[in-house]
Amino acid sequence: xxxxxxxxTKHHVLICNGSTCMKKGGEEVTQAIRKVISQHNxxxxxxxxxxxxxxxxxxxxxxxxxxxxxxxxxINETDAQSLVLNHIMNDLPSPKMVYSYDETxxxxxxxxxxxxxxxxxxxxxx
Ligand code: FES
Numbered sequence: 001x002x003x004x005x006x007x008x009t010k011h012h013v014l015i016c017n018g019s020t021c022m023k024k025g026g027e028e029v030t031q032a033i034r035k036v037i038s039q040h041n042x043x044x045x046x047x048x049x050x051x052x053x054x055x056x057x058x059x060x061x062x063x064x065x066x067x068x069x070x071x072x073x074x075i076n077e078t079d080a081q082s083l084v085l086n087h088i089m090n091d092l093p094s095p096k097m098v099y100s101y102d103e104t105x106x107x108x109x110x111x112x113x114x115x116x117x118x119x120x121x122x123x124x125x126x
Contacts, residue, residue: 008044011088014064018053021060025076029061032080046088059098069101 059073086092
């Protein structure tokens with residue numbers, strides 16, 4: 001990580017390390033993403049930060065990538081290479097994209113952006 005010299009930093013990747021995402025492999029996801037970044041000498045370009053809960057536990061493990069503010073869901077360690085090289089570095093779409101602040105991003109028809117962030121057992125029965 002090159003946080004002392006941000007001149008080359010182009011992407012900031014937030015990796016959810018909240019308790020639910022950690023139960024869904026958050027540590028492995030964190031290590032796998034950081035390993036891909038290092039293996040491809042992208043440490044100066046991509047900065048990663050572990051976060052607490054991002055409020056979308058049902059989507060865990062959640063990863064958010066800036067500058068586009070793209071939210072990814074259900075990321076596991078096998079997604080790390082594709083996430084870093086295809087989606088973050090090369091802007092290719094991913095079925096694991098939930099939302100992006102980038103105006104060119106489109107959801108699949110019928111897909112909802114909002115989710116109930118509570119665990120299923122705590123949600124009201126309707
Ligand atoms: S613990 Fe990751 S979104 Fe809640």
